[in-house]
Amino acid sequence: MKSKGLLILSAMLSVAMVVFAMIASARLPDGATLPVHWNLMGEIDRFAPAFEALIIPPILLMVVAFLFALIPSLEPMQKRLEGSAPVLRITWIGIMLMMVVIEAAIGLPAFGIATSVNLILLAVGVLFLMIGNAMPKSRPGFFVGIRTPWTLSDTDNWVATHRLAGRLMMLTGLAIFIAGVLSLRPEALMIVGSVCVLITVALPVAYSWWMWRTAAKAS
Numbered sequence: 001m002k003s004k005g006l007l008i009l010s011a012m013l014s015v016a017m018v019v020f021a022m023i024a025s026a027r028l029p030d031g032a033t034l035p036v037h038w039n040l041m042g043e044i045d046r047f048a049p050a051f052e053a054l055i056i057p058p059i060l061l062m063v064v065a066f067l068f069a070l071i072p073s074l075e076p077m078q079k080r081l082e083g084s085a086p087v088l089r090i091t092w093i094g095i096m097l098m099m100v101v102i103e104a105a106i107g108l109p110a111f112g113i114a115t116s117v118n119l120i121l122l123a124v125g126v127l128f129l130m131i132g133n134a135m136p137k138s139r140p141g142f143f144v145g146i147r148t149p150w151t152l153s154d155t156d157n158w159v160a161t162h163r164l165a166g167r168l169m170m171l172t173g174l175a176i177f178i179a180g181v182l183s184l185r186p187e188a189l190m191i192v193g194s195v196c197v198l199i200t201v202a203l204p205v206a207y208s209w210w211m212w213r214t215a216a217k218a219s
Contacts, residue, residue, distance in 0.1 A: 003069040006092050010065035013096055014058040017103050021054030024110035034106050044117075050110070057103040061096060068092045071143045083139030090134040094127040121180030121189070128173025128200075135166035146204050150212035157211050165204040172196040 025032075034053040037046035047053070068088060101123035105115045138145045140158045145151070146165055151158040179192050 003072065003092075006089065006096075007065055007069050010061055010092075010096060013100065014062050014065075017058035017061070017100070018055065020103065020107060021051060021058070024054055024107040025051040027110045034109065036106065054103065054107050057099045057106070061099040064095050064099075065092070074143070083137070084141050084144040087131070087134045087138045087144050090130050094130045098123050098127055116183075117189075118180040118183055121176055125173045125175075125177025125180060128169050128176060130173075132166045132169030132171075132173055135169060136163045138162055146208065148205055148208045150208040154212065154215070157208055157215075160211060161204050161208040164207050165200070168200045168203060172200045 028034075028050045032050045033047040034050050035044040035046070036048045036053045036056060037044070048056075068091075071088065102120060105117075105119045108115050135145070136159070138158075140152050140155060141147075145158070146161055148161075151161050175192055175196050179189055
């Protein structure tokens with residue numbers, strides 16, 4: 001998988017975010033703090049000094065970019081790596097967009113623009129939609145996808161499981177996006193998010209086992 005272009009783009013975005021951090025923090029009074037964490041209820045539960053809060057997203061972006069660029073050299077199943085390359089690229093791009101949105105959610109108040117956790121929810125929803133759309137294109141590997149003993153040992157099992165997982169992730173992304181648009185109450189957001197993520201994780205794993213079990217009985 002070629003990663004040079006995305007690595008350069010990640011670096012450029014990180015630099016732009018650092019510049020934004022410097023400008024935004026300079027507009028705030030000494031000792032000002034900004035939110036850096038929201039709890040499951042959508043409430044801010046942690047603050048940090050302005051520049052520290054604003055520098056976290058670009059640092060995280062470069063760490064993620066480095067890890068994604070490293071994956072191709074670590075993947076033992078090299079012959080199947082290109083099959084999962086679209087998922088890796090989409091996830092990388094989605095995380096880049098996510099970090100930009102988080103940076104905006106943290107820093108825009110310095111320019112008098114109020115933000116809320118809903119902005120981040122919209123980005124999370126889009127991220128799930130992007131990954132879910134690409135998920136069926138993946139193939140067995142050690143760094144991408146739902147890696148159960150049953151999917152890794154059978155390509156047909158992998159493909160079927162990831163088709164299901166892709167649909168579920170897209171439905172989850174749509175639900176989270178709509179929840180963000182509707183600005184649901186914190187309690188409702190917690191329920192929607194928890195149920196969607198649980199279904200997205202648990203059902204594909206159970207389905208991969210069921211497919212393996214059915215195939216074993218048939219043989």
